[in-house]
Amino acid sequence: MALKPTIYKLRISLSDLNRNYYDTINLTIAQHPSETLERMMARTMAYCLNAEADLEFTKGLSEVEQPDIWQKSLEGDTLLWIDVGEPTPERIKKATRLAKQAKVYSFNSKSDTWWQQTENKIKLLDAEVWQFSWEEMVTLASFTQRTMDMSVTVTEESAYVTSDDNEIEIHWKSLK
DSSP: OOOOOEEEEEEEEEEETTTTEEEEEEEEEEEOTTOOHHHHHHHHHHHHHHOOTTEEEOOGGGOTTSOSEEEEOTTSOEEEEEEESOOOHHHHHHHHHHEEEEEEEEOSTTHHHHHHHHHHHHTTSSOEEEEEOHHHHHHHHHTOOSEEEEEEEEETTEEEEEETTEEEEEEEEEOO
16 A cells, blocks of 8 residues: 655745745645655745745656646746756756756755766756755754744845744755
C-alpha cells in the first residue's frame, strides 16, 4: 500500500518589500512521503519569494516531469518554472526550454558541493539559481505544524518569518 502525503495548511501574511507585493495567502501543501520538512519549507519560501496570481504548487515529487512550483498563462504556456533542491543541469536546461523564466532554489547541506560540481554547466543556461541557508531551513522546519499562521516579510536577500512564538530570519544568496 502506497503512503499518502501529509497535508499542511498555512496562512501566510506576506509583505515583499522588494516587489511591493502584499497578500494573505492560504496554502494547502501536500508533503510527499519521501520529502523532508526542510524541503517542504524551502518550497514554501520559494513560493513566497515569487508569489503572484496563478502561481501554484504542482504534483512535485509525484510527477517528475513537472517543477515544484509553476505559473501558467491563460493559454497554458509556462511562464515560471521553479525547482527546489539540486537539479541536474539537464533538468534546468529543459526548464529553460519549456518556460519563459526558470529558477532554482537550493537549500540542502550538500548544496555547496552540488554547485561546485555543476556551476560551469549551469552558468551557460538562462536560469536564476539561489541558495537558502541550510541551517536556517532546519530551524524553520522545526517550527512547522499541520495548521499554522505565518508572517513573512521580505527585504533584499532575507525574509523575517514568524509563527506563534517562533521567529527566524531566512537568508539566501544568488549563485547565478
